[in-house]
Amino acid sequence: MLKLDGATVRFRQRAALDAVDLEVADHETVCVLGPSGSGKSTLLRVVAGLQPLDAGRVLLGGADQAGVPVHKRGLGLMFQDHQLFPQRDVAGNVAFGLRMRGASRAEQAARVGELLDLVGLPGAQRRAVAALSGGEQQRVALARALAPSPRLLMLDEPLGQLDRTLRERLVVELRSLFGRLGTTVLAVTHDQGEAFALADRVVVMRDGRIAQTGTPLEVWQRPASEFVARFLGFENVVPATVTGTVAATPWGKVPVASGSPQGEARLLVRPGGVRLVPARDGLPCEVVSRTFRGNHVALRLRPGAGPLLEAECELSASPEPGDAVGVAFAAGGVVVLGEE
Numbered sequence: 001m002l003k004l005d006g007a008t009v010r011f012r013q014r015a016a017l018d019a020v021d022l023e024v025a026d027h028e029t030v031c032v033l034g035p036s037g038s039g040k041s042t043l044l045r046v047v048a049g050l051q052p053l054d055a056g057r058v059l060l061g062g063a064d065q066a067g068v069p070v071h072k073r074g075l076g077l078m079f080q081d082h083q084l085f086p087q088r089d090v091a092g093n094v095a096f097g098l099r100m101r102g103a104s105r106a107e108q109a110a111r112v113g114e115l116l117d118l119v120g121l122p123g124a125q126r127r128a129v130a131a132l133s134g135g136e137q138q139r140v141a142l143a144r145a146l147a148p149s150p151r152l153l154m155l156d157e158p159l160g161q162l163d164r165t166l167r168e169r170l171v172v173e174l175r176s177l178f179g180r181l182g183t184t185v186l187a188v189t190h191d192q193g194e195a196f197a198l199a200d201r202v203v204v205m206r207d208g209r210i211a212q213t214g215t216p217l218e219v220w221q222r223p224a225s226e227f228v229a230r231f232l233g234f235e236n237v238v239p240a241t242v243t244g245t246v247a248a249t250p251w252g253k254v255p256v257a258s259g260s261p262q263g264e265a266r267l268l269v270r271p272g273g274v275r276l277v278p279a280r281d282g283l284p285c286e287v288v289s290r291t292f293r294g295n296h297v298a299l300r301l302r303p304g305a306g307p308l309l310e311a312e313c314e315l316s317a318s319p320e321p322g323d324a325v326g327v328a329f330a331a332g333g334v335v336v337l338g339e340e
Ligand SMILES: Nc1ncnc2c1ncn2[C@@H]1O[C@H](COP(=O)(O)OP(=O)(O)OP(=O)(O)O)[C@@H](O)[C@H]1O
Pocket: 011, 015, 016, 034, 035, 036, 037, 038, 039, 040, 041, 042, 043, 190
């Protein structure tokens, strides 16, 4: 469906996109994630035809898009800077792309009704856009982008303005909607929770390049590098020397999976791989803090040597700050990271 082939954009000397290769298959939802300035918006703008390439190609359905203007690419755009038209009502906004294509009034009305049902705003045709909540406006923007049945739907921070509860609900609705419609989606977000909930595949960007691509589970379980691990919020990363299935670290010996890369490496211990045991049976640590996180407790532990350790435990088994605990490591929660 979509292919980027060595896509490069430079602003002055700096590459905002640096020879990016990316493919999105029919019916696939791909989320591009990355810190501010990593090139996410530039990537979307290049695909939309809003930003010319300095090198490389963008292909849609196998056809090179060089010289093809935005409105001829068959894309649905829901961008932060593409606000709704405040002077038009909901129906006027949703029908925008249909009018541009010369659809009859009857066709427009039927399609608008269908789309408002789809996004959970049945009967909202005549409502004023300014009188809608943020979440409702977001749904109208989505209906507008979907109206002309685009071959590729592109979303830039689709739920960026909304509060967390609404975002979490909408993300689930969006995923099921895209599944039902068979829409192909390329979305950009800096919120990993959103990307992981929405995507079939995530692409993590760093400085205009792809740092890792994989299913949400693959990236979460096996971050490719220290950059990706830290971007995902993991903090237990230390230097290590791996020999067989054991890594020597500042926290002592840590088991690693057989087949792990050998020698000097950076090592990630996911909080789930840190098990609490009686103080005399493991690495002795003091509990520095604990934070309730819904169904578990996040702990910060200070070992005798090495950096602080993040751990997780059940609500009912949680020690208190100041308590002495022991730590054992589980190989299933340990990842030998690749080179940056
Ligand atoms: N029009 C422009 N002129 C000059 N530099 C630009 C322009 N647009 C983007 N850049 C630079 O290109 C780099 C990538 O920007 P881009 O907006 O693609 O990042 P992003 O990952 O979308 O960031 P954010 O999450 O903050 O929106 C940044 O260093 C940015 O400053």
